[in-house]
Amino acid sequence: MKRRDLILFLIIPSIAILSxxxxxPAAAPANPLLNAYDVEQxxxxxxxxxxxxxxxxxGKRVFNNNxxxxxxxxxxxxxxxxxxxxxxxxxxTDGETFNSLSxxxxxxxxxxxxxxxxxxxxxxxxGQTLTPDEIRAVLAYARAVAQPPYKASARPASQ
Amino acid sequence: MTAKKMGEISTxxxxxxxxxxxxxxxxxxxxxxxxxxxxxxxxxxxxxxxAQTRPDTKxxxxxxxxxxxxxxxxxxxxxxxxxxxxxxxxxxxxxxxxVPQPFRAHPAIPHDVxxxxxxxxxxxxxxxxxxxEAHETTLAWEQPLLPIRFIQASCGxxxxxxxxxxPKLNRGRELLSQLNCSGCHHLQDIERPAMLGPDLSNVGNKxxxxxxxxxxxxxxxxxxxxxxxxxxxxxxxxxxxxxQFRLTDPExxxxxxxxxxxxxxxxxPAKFDQGVVASLxxxxxxxDQGEVRFRQMFCTxxxxxxxxxxxxTKLIGGNIGPELTKVGSKIxxxxxxxxxxxxxxxxxxxxxPRYRWSDQDLYKVTQYINTRLTDPELLSNVPPLEEPxxxxxxxxxxxxLEKGCASCHVIQGVSPQKDFGPDLAxxxxxxxxxxxxxxxxxxxxxxxxxxxxxxxxxxxxxxxxMPQYRLTPTDLDAITTALLGMTGSPANSSLARLIVxxxxxxxxxxxxxxxxxxxxxxxxxxxxxxxxxxxxxELSFEGSRAQRQWIMDFLKNPQTLRPxxxxxxPQFNLTDQDASVIADYLGMVTQSAAVKLSAVDxxxxxxxMAEMGKQLYEVKxxxxxxxxxxxxxxxxxxxxxxxxxxxxxxxIEEWLKNPQALVPGTIEPRRSLTxxxxxxxxxxxxTLKQKAPGSAGxxxxxxx
Numbered sequence: 001m002k003r004r005d006l007i008l009f010l011i012i013p014s015i016a017i018l019s020x021x022x023x024x025p026a027a028a029p030a031n032p033l034l035n036a037y038d039v040e041q042x043x044x045x046x047x048x049x050x051x052x053x054x055x056x057x058x059g060k061r062v063f064n065n066n067x068x069x070x071x072x073x074x075x076x077x078x079x080x081x082x083x084x085x086x087x088x089x090x091x092x093t094d095g096e097t098f099n100s101l102s103x104x105x106x107x108x109x110x111x112x113x114x115x116x117x118x119x120x121x122x123x124x125x126x127g128q129t130l131t132p133d134e135i136r137a138v139l140a141y142a143r144a145v146a147q148p149p150y151k152a153s154a155r156p157a158s159q
Numbered sequence: 160m161t162a163k164k165m166g167e168i169s170t171x172x173x174x175x176x177x178x179x180x181x182x183x184x185x186x187x188x189x190x191x192x193x194x195x196x197x198x199x200x201x202x203x204x205x206x207x208x209x210a211q212t213r214p215d216t217k218x219x220x221x222x223x224x225x226x227x228x229x230x231x232x233x234x235x236x237x238x239x240x241x242x243x244x245x246x247x248x249x250x251x252x253x254x255x256x257x258v259p260q261p262f263r264a265h266p267a268i269p270h271d272v273x274x275x276x277x278x279x280x281x282x283x284x285x286x287x288x289x290x291x292e293a294h295e296t297t298l299a300w301e302q303p304l305l306p307i308r309f310i311q312a313s314c315g316x317x318x319x320x321x322x323x324x325x326p327k328l329n330r331g332r333e334l335l336s337q338l339n340c341s342g343c344h345h346l347q348d349i350e351r352p353a354m355l356g357p358d359l360s361n362v363g364n365k366x367x368x369x370x371x372x373x374x375x376x377x378x379x380x381x382x383x384x385x386x387x388x389x390x391x392x393x394x395x396x397x398x399x400x401x402x403q404f405r406l407t408d409p410e411x412x413x414x415x416x417x418x419x420x421x422x423x424x425x426x427x428p429a430k431f432d433q434g435v436v437a438s439l440x441x442x443x444x445x446x447d448q449g450e451v452r453f454r455q456m457f458c459t460x461x462x463x464x465x466x467x468x469x470x471x472t473k474l475i476g477g478n479i480g481p482e483l484t485k486v487g488s489k490i491x492x493x494x495x496x497x498x499x500x501x502x503x504x505x506x507x508x509x510x511x512p513r514y515r516w517s518d519q520d521l522y523k524v525t526q527y528i529n530t531r532l533t534d535p536e537l538l539s540n541v542p543p544l545e546e547p548x549x550x551x552x553x554x555x556x557x558x559x560l561e562k563g564c565a566s567c568h569v570i571q572g573v574s575p576q577k578d579f580g581p582d583l584a585x586x587x588x589x590x591x592x593x594x595x596x597x598x599x600x601x602x603x604x605x606x607x608x609x610x611x612x613x614x615x616x617x618x619x620x621x622x623x624x625m626p627q628y629r630l631t632p633t634d635l636d637a638i639t640t641a642l643l644g645m646t647g648s649p650a651n652s653s654l655a656r657l658i659v660x661x662x663x664x665x666x667x668x669x670x671x672x673x674x675x676x677x678x679x680x681x682x683x684x685x686x687x688x689x690x691x692x693x694x695x696x697e698l699s700f701e702g703s704r705a706q707r708q709w710i711m712d713f714l715k716n717p718q719t720l721r722p723x724x725x726x727x728x729p730q731f732n733l734t735d736q737d738a739s740v741i742a743d744y745l746g747m748v749t750q751s752a753a754v755k756l757s758a759v760d761x762x763x764x765x766x767x768m769a770e771m772g773k774q775l776y777e778v779k780x781x782x783x784x785x786x787x788x789x790x791x792x793x794x795x796x797x798x799x800x801x802x803x804x805x806x807x808x809x810x811i812e813e814w815l816k817n818p819q820a821l822v823p824g825t826i827e828p829r830r831s832l833t834x835x836x837x838x839x840x841x842x843x844x845x846t847l848k849q850k851a852p853g854s855a856g857x858x859x860x861x862x863x
Contacts, residue, residue, distance in 0.1 A: 035307040038327070054266050058324060066826050069785070069795040081793045085784055113830075115779075122784040124828035129819065133267070 043093035044147045052144055059141025062134050063092060066126065087120050095146035103139060110135050199227070199288050202244040206262055215252055227288065230276035234654050239276030239285040241293065249273040269324070280313040281305055296604065301590040303604060305643070308636060312587060315644025319348050319661045331641025334634055338402070342567040343580035343625075347645040348661050356401065356567035358506050363422040365494045365505075369541045371415040375406060376541075402626035405617075410558055416547030417555025423571060429496035429525075435518040449527025452520050457717075457729040458483075460684075460694070461511075464532070477694070479510060479683060487533035495525050512679045515732040563624055580625065585647035595620065609639050666690040672744035679731050687749070695728065700751040700821060709805045710742040751813075751821055759809040764842035772843025775836055788847060796827060803848040811841045 036051030038060060052060060063071070069081045070089045082089055090097040098106065109117045111132075113125030126135060143150045194200075203225060210219035223246065230239040247253035247262040249272050254264040265272045278285035283304040287293040296303045305313065311328035321329040332349065335341065341351045362371075406414070439445055463476030465484040474482060497504075499521060502511040547555075556573075559565055565575035586609070594608045599618045601607040608619065613635060616623035630638065648655075666687045668676055676682065682691035685698045701710070715738055717728035733741075776782045785795035792798075802811075813820070815837045818827040832840070 037307055037310065054268055061323060061326065065824075066828075069793075069826075081785065081795050084793050113828075121779060121781045125830060126828055128829040128831065129827075136267075 040145055042147065043091070043145065050144060052141070055137050056141045056144045058134070059137035059139065059144075062130060062138040063141055066130070067092065067138065070122070085122055087122070089123065092142055093145045093147050095148045095150060098142055098146055099148070099150050106139050106142070107135060110138065197288065198290060199243045202261060203246070206246040209259070209262060213252070218252070219247070219250055230274075232276070232279065234657065235279055237276065237278050237285055239278045240288060241277040241283075241285065242273075243288065245277065248277075280310060282313070296591065301592065306606070309606065309640045309643055312640045312643035315641065316587075316646050317657050318659045320659050321661075327637050327640050328644060330634070331637035331639070334630075334638050335641055338628065339567050340583075343563055343578075345578065345582040345584050347584040347647065358508075358569045359418060359421055360569065360571040361421060361423045361426075361505065363419045364424070364426045365491055366419075366489060367491075368415045368419040368544050368547070369538045370489050371418050372411055372544060373538055373541050375404070375411045375414055376408075402628045404562055404626045406558075406562070410554075410562075412544065413551045413555035414558055414564075415544065415555070416551040417553075417559060419547060420552055421570060426491065426493050426497050429493045431522050432518045435522055439519065439522055445523060446527045446530045449523035449525070450531065452524050453527055455730060456514070456520075456524075457727045460727055460729055479692075479694070483528070483532055485532060485534040485537055487529045487531065488535070488537045492525065492529050495528060496521065499525065510680050510683045512683075512729070512731060514729075515734065515737075517732065520732070561624075563626075583642060584645055586645055587643040588646035597621070605643070606639060609642055610635060613638065668744070668748075671740045672748075675737055675740055679733075684728075697822065698745065699749055700754070702746040702749040703751040703754040703756065703807065703821075704810045705745075705805055706807055707742050707746050709801075710745055711738045714738040714741055751810075753820055754807070754809045754813050756807055756809045759807075759812060761808055761845065764808070764838070764845055768839045768842035769846045770843075772839035772841070775840055776843055780830065799844060799847055801847065801849045803845045806844065808841055808845055811844050812837055815840055 037054045038052040038057035039049040040052055040060065042048040042050055064076065068075050070085060071082065071092045073080050073082060073091070075081070082091075101109075105117075109119065109123065110130075111125065111127035113121070113127075114123030115121040116125065130138070143152075203223075207220065207223065210216050210223070213219060227240055228242040228246075230242065231237075232239070242248055244261045247258065248265050250264050252264075253262055254266070256263075258264070276285070277283070281304050282302050283293050284300040284302055285293075287300060291297060292300050294304050311325040314322060314325045315328045315332075318325070321332070335346055335349050339356070340346060341349045342356075439448075442448070459476035461477040461479035463474040463478065463482045463484075465472055465482075466475045474484075476482075494505075498511075499514070499516065501513055502509040503513065559570070559573065560576060563576075563579045565573055566579045587605075589605060591603050591605065594605060596603060596608065597619045599611060601611050601618070611619050612623075612625070613628055613630065616625040616627070666676075666682045667673065681687075681698075684692040684695040686693065687697075688699045691697075705713075713728075714731075714733050715735075717730060731737075783792040785793040787793065787798045788800050810821070814827075815830075815832055817829055818825050819829060
């Protein structure tokens with residue numbers, strides 16, 4: 001009788017102590033597509049979807065509003081203006097061209113236009129039409145959709 | 160009892176007492192020990208040591224306080240302790256993906272995360288201090304995190320007006336209103352449209368019982384194996400508005416019987432000028448002539464037709480009005496003539512303009528519709544239907560109410576059941592325990608609940624009256640997002656302060672122009688001061704932009720030189736009188752304050768200036784990348800070949816200085832032109848004139 005009580009007295013607290021140290025399961029790894037603000041079809045593999053975060057998704061909007069006319073082969077209004085231009089503007093998914101350009105250079109080209117950067121004047125300056133945030137966003141979008149994929153350089157991105 | 164025995168008992172007692180006290184202390188210690196092992200403490204410690212490995216330790220630790228961090232937003236009824244673990248949430252230097260969670264910075268958004276915290280947008284349980292309790296559904300805490308895929312729902316809680324940043328939410332709201340969800344459900348901020356489905360008071364004069372049977376039986380909407388919406392076998396991007404109801408064959412027979420008896424107002428037999436009929440009747444290409452007029456009048460801006468190219472058949476055309484590929488096999492020819500002459504007398508809310516038809520045109524076009532837009536096979540699988548029997552008609556009338564038809568379709572004298580479907584205005588704020596899952600095996604959360612309700616209403620409720628909608632996965636997510644954002648009216652006045660209301664504009668001009676705009680339904684496609692359609696250019700400032708004569712010419716013969724546009728302004732056959740009333744109204748009322756027409760005199764522009772402008776246009780700014788003059792140039796902006804006859808000089812000047820100030824959101828990039836450059840470019844653009852202003856193919860419409 002007494003012994004039983006004793007054992008009970010010992011067991012209850014130890015359960016309480018153990019339960020407090022119990023391992024909490026970590027949150028399940030999130031599916032990047034389910035957890036994306038938006039998705040974009042890969043230009044090289046239509047089966048593959050690229051997850052976009054908020055900033056990249058805003059960049060997609062800016063792109064479809066302002067840039068798609070020259071930097072894509074089809075536009076919301078039908079045929080593209082791209083083939084009409086010399087020099088032919090690079091496609092926005094063109095990693096071969098964009099990946100080697102630094103963020104600063106890209107941003108300056110978009111802000112100040114082609115002529116300010118020694119490129120074709122056909123590339124308009126967007127600094128007074130788009131906000132700095134929108135320009136950062138459209139750049140982030142270009143980085144996200146680049147094929148081959150863009151790998152950020154080792155130094156921290158200047159966001 | 161001996162003393163020895165007494166001593167023995169007391170030692171035993173003492174031993175027990177000692178043990179009990181040890182156990183008691185241990186029990187008491189549980190709580191501090193538990194506290195010591197709290198996961199948030201570990202995260203705080205880890206954050207400090209992580210910060211110490213970084214070059215900017217000082218800044219990272221500047222506002223670090225050990226203990227629970229808390230953001231309290233009494234207005235939103237939110238208590239948010241997330242930043243206890245998510246310490247780096249607003250540290251821009253921690254935004255890189257290599258920073259371990261939970262310390263990474265939040266991506267840049269228009270709101271200050273430090274001030275608003277996480278729960279306002281991400282949901283979950285703010286006060287919880289355990290990982291699972293904060294993020295997941297547990298027994299005591301019901302609200303799980305909102306997957307980012309639906310996060311725009313949270314924007315919609317306060318932003319009732321559409322935002323450019325939330326395309327998914329906007330699409331969802333658009334669908335809720337397009338698909339007439341508010342016909343049966345009360346939805347937050349989605350108004351019940353004036354016209355849902357067509358008025359059926361008179362439908363027996365328009366349609367045959369066979370056609371109605373076919374329509375109810377065979378869904379005109381099906382989704383093919385690859386998920387594309389198909390109407391009558393043709394692929395389309397739009398979901399037609401009438402959903403599929405689960406009706407048995409006797410029910411369909413009864414409904415079709417009932418509807419064919421609705422012949423309130425008889426349709427007059429079509430009357431044409433005898434001379435016109437006599438001269439056209441015999442022409443072998445009558446239907447071809449009708450097709451030419453049909454195309455020239457741009458009926459396809461609002462109506463689509465199936466077009467076969469190669470082995471691909473697609474619907475091409477607009478979606479403001481119904482698809483017309485087989486309409487000739489559907490309607491009574493006399494009804495068609497009456498409808499085209501005056502659509503509003505049949506359907507007062509119809510968006511279809513009242514064209515000024517000549518008898519020739521009307522005769523040709525109706526012949527084309529009745530003979531070419533047909534399908535002899537359309538009704539081939541409809542069983543023989545006799546004269547409607549009395550009990551069939553009675554059953555049909557009952558079904559019309561029971562199935563909810565009356566929630567979208569008006570029949571004079573039949574009043575719909577109020578609030579046919581459940582109120583969804585606060586669906587987004589419901590907890591799992593408030594939802595009925597029935598016997599379904601779907602995960603117990605609000606997202607799968609909403610999606611199951613839409614994709615398979617019977618799965619959650621075998622008695623559901625909700626019809627079957629077939630949405631693409633993208634649209635399903637959009638609708639889910641919009642519904643999740645409906646969390647009800649603000650709980651208190653300080654929250655109401657945060658709500659950005661939906662604009663409720665209404666364009667109802669008075670006077671002679673009011674009559675014409677009602678007749679031609681200008682606002683179905685054009686926007687005026689925030690109200691109207693989006694298909695055609697906004698006209699709020701047209702009077703400042705375009706010259707009066709150009710407006711007159713354009714109205715009488717609308718053309719566009721944007722080769723990329725498929726939707727064009729229909730030809731209404733306006734009289735001179737009509738055109739001049741409209742041009743006067745636009746000139747007087749639709750003015751931009753920024754443009755002072757009288758301040759700029761055309762004479763101030765010299766040929767030298769124009770010459771310099773040409774240089775700027777062609778070389779320095781390469782405007783031809785987007786604009787066409789003559790036959791060379793780009794497709795993005797409007798064609799400028801006739802700009803000198805089209806645009807006002809003062810408008811061109813202001814436009815060049817700051818396009819977005821005149822038309823917010825226009826894609827023309829704003830440049831830093833000098834005053835002299837502005838003058839020179841304006842001078843040049845004014846010289847661009849074509850010989851016969853306004854003749855076919857010379858004027859540019861559709862400016863952005």
